[in-house]
Amino acid sequence: MPNLIPATDLSAFVSRCLTACGMPEGDAAKVATLMTRADLMGQDGHGVFRLPMYVRRILAGGMNLTPSFALLQDRPASALVDGDNGMGHLVMQHATELAMEKARKTGVAWVGARQSNHAGPASLYAMLPAQENMIGLYLAVGSANHMPPWGGTDLLLSTNPIAVAVPALQFPPIVLDMATTVAAYGKVKTAAQRGEPMPEGWMIDRDGKPLTDPARAAEGFLLPIGGAKGYGLSLIFGILAGVLNGAAFGRDVVDFNADAETVTNTGQAILVLDIAAFTDPARFRADIDDVWRQMKSSERMTGVDEIRLPGERLHRVMAKRTADGIPLPGALQERLATLATELGVAPL
Structure with a gap:
């Protein structure tokens, strides 16, 4: 089971890593806040998962730390x-x-x-x-x-x-x-890190056949x-x-x-x-509430438990992770621990 990390701890860790790379503290704090918010929203392929990649680019000179x-x-x-x-x-x-x-x-x-x-x-x-x-x-x-x-x-x-x-x-x-x-490439990368197969329909190989092994992603393309x-x-x-x-x-x-x-x-x-x-604005926002009610009250097809609006899952995940912490898979925690050692900063 993934460990649950408080958002404040994760944000502070990201900020430490970026500061250790030479990013000004104020900018590091801004980036850390946004990256942590991505994880809070359930956008796991775009949050702290990307930190090692960002650090690699920074240390290789591919990004300007004082733009x-x-x-x-x-x-x-x-x-x-x-x-x-x-x-x-x-x-x-x-x-x-x-x-x-x-x-x-x-x-x-x-x-x-x-x-x-x-x-x-x-x-x-x-x-x-x-x-x-x-x-x-x-x-x-x-x-x-x-x-x-x-x-x-x-x-x-x-x-x-x-x-x-x-x-x-x-x-x-x-x-x-x-x-x-059909799927963002970040989901392909997180599936590879977790050792999980991709569903059929995400990618195909150059012969048009389904590609479900994320480790072979370079052999095909997204649909x-x-x-x-x-x-x-x-x-x-x-x-x-x-x-x-x-x-x-x-x-x-x-x-x-x-x-x-x-x-x-x-x-x-x-x-x-x-x-x-x-x-x-208040009238408009009240009207959007009515849009919510109309969509949610639609008669459902057989086997459908709930009709959801775009972003509804995002808000549920954010509320849960804000209260309980952000789940980090073991493989990602190990990678972040290695990164902390390489940068000489306190780990999570």
């Missing part, structure tokens, strides 16, 4: 941020806060980012505006290509995720967080959601978050799982809608 963010374009309702190869969490927190600031004035704001890095789960940034009577929508180019164009075999596209968070009044926000592939429709979404999201921002796309995407030194130039985008620009 100076620049506004390459700045208009009332839009901006383009150059992240100076900084930690993706810092770049996207900055971009999201900027979009929220602009949206308060203009009603809607779109901020793109380039020269960023992997930033954790998409819902982290979509949910920030939802805490301020706003709707958040996040797009990103994934940090490695694991999918070909529909009908092809060259890995030219990534999971390219989207997340949308819509605040309610008495109910939790509705949060859609999904990859454009898009909805067949050609998922391929189309991945392509468009990649254009909006990558090409539009002057970030990497297609053959230019660096596989940060395999290459710790080359600058990734990851592209991301955040769209923020200020609800007050359209309607009374």
Whole structure:
């Protein structure tokens, strides 16, 4: 059974590791908070699981620990941020806060980012505006290509995720967080670490046969959601978050799982809608409560125990893990213990 680690302990450990690598304490604390929040939400493939990979990239010189963010374009309702190869969490927190600031004035704001890095789960940034009577929508180019164009075999596209968070009044926000592939690659990596097979339908090999052994993931590719429709979404999201921002796309995407030194130039985008620009926020949030009630009260098909809304499991997991602690598999705990020894910091 995995050990349960209090969120405060996990955040402090992440912060210690990043500080030991040379990241300023304030930035390390921000990143640690966001990474721990990912684990609290049940996004296990994007939380502390990624820490050894981040550290490897930092120590290899592939990431800038003291970035100076620049506004390459700045208009009332839009901006383009150059992240100076900084930690993706810092770049996207900055971009999201900027979009929220602009949206308060203009009603809607779109901020793109380039020269960023992997930033954790998409819902982290979509949910920030939802805490301020706003709707958040996040797009990103994934940090490695694991999918070909529909009908092809060259890995030219990534999971390219989207997340949308819509605040309610008495109910939790509705949060859609999904990859454009059937499974995010982080789930493949966590399955490999746990020694578990993948379900059929996540990946196929180059002969089109199901691939269920995560240790053989490099022999195949992820499948898009909805067949050609998922391929189309991945392509468009990649254009909006990558090409539009002057970030990497297609053959230019660096596989940060395999290459710790080359600058990734990851592209991301955040769209923020200020609800007050359209309607009374309290009225809107009450209406979203009604959406909850309508969906939950639908007559169910035989064998279905419950109808769930997007993000409902996320909020349940967050409540449970906040109270009980974050479960860490034994293999991950061993890897983190080794990392602590290598960095000379106190372990979990």
